[in-house]
Amino acid sequence: MKAWSIISYLVIGILIGAFLGIILQKSAQVDQLFRRYGILSTSTIKDNQSKPVPANFQGNISLFILAGQSNMSGSGKLTPASSITHPRVFVFGNDYRWHLGKEPIDSPSGQVDHVSEDKSAGVSPGIAFATELLKYDPELIVGLIPCAKWDTTIQQWQKNLSEDTLYGSCLKRAYAASPMGEIQGLLFFQGESDALNPQAYPSRRFFPNQWADKFVRLVKDFC
Structure with missing residues (x-):
């Protein structure tokens, strides 16, 4: 009887543990915590990140960092046309996952680095830039890395390696995206904030x- 009681407790414990495990896996915050401290393997993260990118594209993407303030983050009105994708344009999103490129590129959905979070991001120059590049080289594969932040000054973009700064966060994202290809350039669209009346x-x-x-x-510093 005692043995059966022990077995019963073990079975109940396993069931409770499995139930809690399911709840934890569905929690985005816990999932990010696991990733941050390496509890999830690098290979698992890479597999999840690269799913939208065809295998023959991986490692061959021309990567472009999009930095600056609101005009780069995207302040244009979103329309049905904004959701049109191109099979050779991808975005390394603020959730640190790869997606087919569409506006808003700087979507705050699943944002990891809150230092650059823009809750109202709209249409940016990013997709237009990528599709224009493809007119000149249709074989190109373009990867966009959004790093811009609304209402920022040039001082806020100065070199600081902390991931809680715009510069540091930008480097962190570029490094995370780099296994998919090579950084080809940085588009920087900023200046309006520094033209405001200081009074x-x-x-x-x-x-x-x-x-x-x-x-x-x-x-x-970026070079």
Whole structure:
């Protein structure tokens, strides 16, 4: 009788453990925590990330970083045409997964790096840029890496390797996307914030007269 009681407790424990395991697997936060601390294997992560990308494309994608502020993140109105995809254009999303490229490229869905989260991202120059490239080279495979953030100044893009900064987060994403191909360039669309009237925003720092120097420094840091 005692043996049967022990077996019963074991069976109940296994069932409860399995049930809790299912709940944990369905939790996005726990899933991200597992990934961050390496509890999920790298191969599993890579398989999940690369599913939308055909096997013969993997490792051959021309990667482009999209950085800057709102115009790069996307402030255009979303329309049914915005959801049209191209079989040779992909996006390494803010969820650190690969997707077929469509607007909004900077979608906050599943955002990992909250430092650049834009909840109202719309149509950006990204897809238009990619499809224009394909007109010149139809065999190209384009991968876009969104890193932009609304309402940011040139100072906020200066070199800082912390992943809690725009620069550091951008490098982190580029590194995470790099197994799929090679970084070919960085598109930087920013400047409006530094042109604002400082008297209207006394708590913020703007650098209109230093913008060119800071931009040159940014380019050198990325190179």
